[in-house]
Amino acid sequence: MNFLLRPLVALATTIALAAAPDERRSGYDIAGPEIRAMQDDDTANPGNLWVLQGETLWGKPTGAADRSCADCHGDAQMTMKGVAARYPAFDAVLARPLDLEQRINQCRTEHQKAEPLAWESEDLLAVTAFVARQSRGLPITVSASLELRPFLALGKQLFEQREGQLNLSCSQCHDDNWGKQLAGNLIPQGHPTGYPIYRLQWQSLGSLQRRLRNCMTGLRAEPFEYGAPQAIALEFYLMERARGMPMDAPAVRP
Amino acid sequence: MVRERSGRCSFSAFGGGEGSTSPTRRRLLFVTAGAGLALLVPPADATEAAMAEAIRQLVGEAPLEPGKVKLELPSIVENGNTVPLTVSVESPMTEADHVESIHIFNQKNPQPFVAAVHLGPRTGKAYVATRIRLADSQRIVAIAKLSDGSFRSGGADVIVTLAACTEQ
Amino acid sequence: MARVLINLPQRAKRGDIMEIKTLIQHPMETGYRLDNKGVAIPRDIINRFTCTYNGDEVFQAELFPAISANPFLAFSTVATESGELVFSWTDDRGQTQTETRQITVE
Numbered sequence: 001m002n003f004l005l006r007p008l009v010a011l012a013t014t015i016a017l018a019a020a021p022d023e024r025r026s027g028y029d030i031a032g033p034e035i036r037a038m039q040d041d042d043t044a045n046p047g048n049l050w051v052l053q054g055e056t057l058w059g060k061p062t063g064a065a066d067r068s069c070a071d072c073h074g075d076a077q078m079t080m081k082g083v084a085a086r087y088p089a090f091d092a093v094l095a096r097p098l099d100l101e102q103r104i105n106q107c108r109t110e111h112q113k114a115e116p117l118a119w120e121s122e123d124l125l126a127v128t129a130f131v132a133r134q135s136r137g138l139p140i141t142v143s144a145s146l147e148l149r150p151f152l153a154l155g156k157q158l159f160e161q162r163e164g165q166l167n168l169s170c171s172q173c174h175d176d177n178w179g180k181q182l183a184g185n186l187i188p189q190g191h192p193t194g195y196p197i198y199r200l201q202w203q204s205l206g207s208l209q210r211r212l213r214n215c216m217t218g219l220r221a222e223p224f225e226y227g228a229p230q231a232i233a234l235e236f237y238l239m240e241r242a243r244g245m246p247m248d249a250p251a252v253r254p
Numbered sequence: 255m256v257r258e259r260s261g262r263c264s265f266s267a268f269g270g271g272e273g274s275t276s277p278t279r280r281r282l283l284f285v286t287a288g289a290g291l292a293l294l295v296p297p298a299d300a301t302e303a304a305m306a307e308a309i310r311q312l313v314g315e316a317p318l319e320p321g322k323v324k325l326e327l328p329s330i331v332e333n334g335n336t337v338p339l340t341v342s343v344e345s346p347m348t349e350a351d352h353v354e355s356i357h358i359f360n361q362k363n364p365q366p367f368v369a370a371v372h373l374g375p376r377t378g379k380a381y382v383a384t385r386i387r388l389a390d391s392q393r394i395v396a397i398a399k400l401s402d403g404s405f406r407s408g409g410a411d412v413i414v415t416l417a418a419c420t421e422q
Numbered sequence: 423m424a425r426v427l428i429n430l431p432q433r434a435k436r437g438d439i440m441e442i443k444t445l446i447q448h449p450m451e452t453g454y455r456l457d458n459k460g461v462a463i464p465r466d467i468i469n470r471f472t473c474t475y476n477g478d479e480v481f482q483a484e485l486f487p488a489i490s491a492n493p494f495l496a497f498s499t500v501a502t503e504s505g506e507l508v509f510s511w512t513d514d515r516g517q518t519q520t521e522t523r524q525i526t527v528e
Contacts, residue, residue: 363488369484371481371484375500376475376500381498382483382495384489387487
């Protein structure tokens with residue numbers, strides 16, 4: 001494509017995705033005052049217990065290489081600032097996007113020569129929370145590059161297609177019915193600003209993929225495996241849909 | 255810590271879980287915010303009598319006067335697993351006149367006790383904040399034992415739209 | 423060792439009432455839940471918390487299963503002298519975790 005056209009196409013996609021950016025509300029925006037207070041106060045937000053653990057792991061030499069994250073990346077406050085806000089990101093070697101958890105695990109296997117951390121394990125949640133914490137307040141800025149276009153399209157399609165025994169799409173709830181009450185839950189717009197989140201329902205920290213699995217199980221649809229290309233595409237579409245919204249990880253959600 | 259919890263849980267369609275419930279008896283209800291509360295059906299109270307008994311054990315024959323004790327919690331909570339609660343008691347907290355302890359009770363969890371805290375003049379303020387689990391909409395009661403041996407009480411009602419998972 | 427967050431001022435004026443907030447990682451397993459085989463999961467909670475200030479107990483709490491997972495407690499104490507605040511949490515197995523914070527009072 002003509003390089004002059006690229007920004008225009010990117011712009012057009014952005015506009016189509018976020019039809020009315022000013023109407024976007026994060027889970028924090030629609031939460032009650034108690035949940036917001038819990039999220040805002042560092043000692044009251046249980047997510048910070050994982051951030052604290054992540055900070056310890058960041059400095060701990062691991063694997064056959066006996067290197068710590070800090071050995072290569074130094075002070076996370078500087079080097080990880082804004083990183084979580086642009087994931088999933090394209091991996092040129094694998095020719096597909098990786099989400100933050102996968103990117104961290106890639107450093108474990110390739111750079112630390114260690115076993116990857118299991119999905120939803122305490123350690124993976126902790127390191128992810130620590131990295132994501134460094135993006136607090138920064139706007140979501142996933143890449144709009146051309147090679148990511150097909151993955152975005154797949155994510156959008158998955159978001160809009162009806163599925164499960166309830167035969168509903170994500171969009172029917174999160175675009176068309178947000179703000180309404182569903183069996184005791186307020187339907188949010190579904191923006192992934194705060195992951196990993198401390199979810200009161202879980203009484204624990206959990207990843208965006210776990211949250212998506214909850215919605216899919218709710219639809220009586222078969223959830224995607226952790227790390228499945230569809231799950232990453234959906235994450236990527238959700239991040240694009242939330243472009244520009246501030247990150248608030250580790251968030252507290254009902 | 256255990257993350258993937260099983261066990262009995264009142265799953266809402268999107269609240270809960272990874273766990274699967276019967277696919278057939280699900281009905282989706284979209285209602286505007288607030289109206290959902292009408293759907294609440296309080297189950298039979300398990301421990302209202304237990305709470306009364308627990309309080310009697312604490313205060314004995316002493317009169318239980320309302321007032322001075324302020325119990326704050328949100329009037330409607332989105333999730334019963336983690337409900338912020340604060341109790342404060344009007345007291346100069348001096349050697350001669352202070353609150354010795356604050357006892358928090360609930361009506362409808364499996365056990366009437368929530369917490370008991372012991373204070374004194376060194377605490378400066380008769381105050382405690384914590385987070386509690388609520389299995390259902392109910393009344394929460396706090397009783398303060400004062401240094402002169404008398405008791406004061408206060409309480410608040412709370413509506414829970416999604417009960418605490420672990421207390422069912 | 424469970425992770426702990428404690429918030430209190432590092433310095434205070436004598437006589438000030440300081441707010442202290444604490445958070446500890448713990449599932450607070452109620453004993454009322456069943457696992458997927460229908461077997462009751464044994465109760466495992468932090469049942470006691472204390473705070474001492476230069477050796478004197480200034481605050482103590484007895485906790486029950488109705489306290490949320492990852493228990494949070496906020497309370498206050500009067501700044502009397504410089505020294506050490508010791509926080510301890512004891513669980514159903516009798517294990518105690520202790521954390522110490524220094525304070526300067528002028």
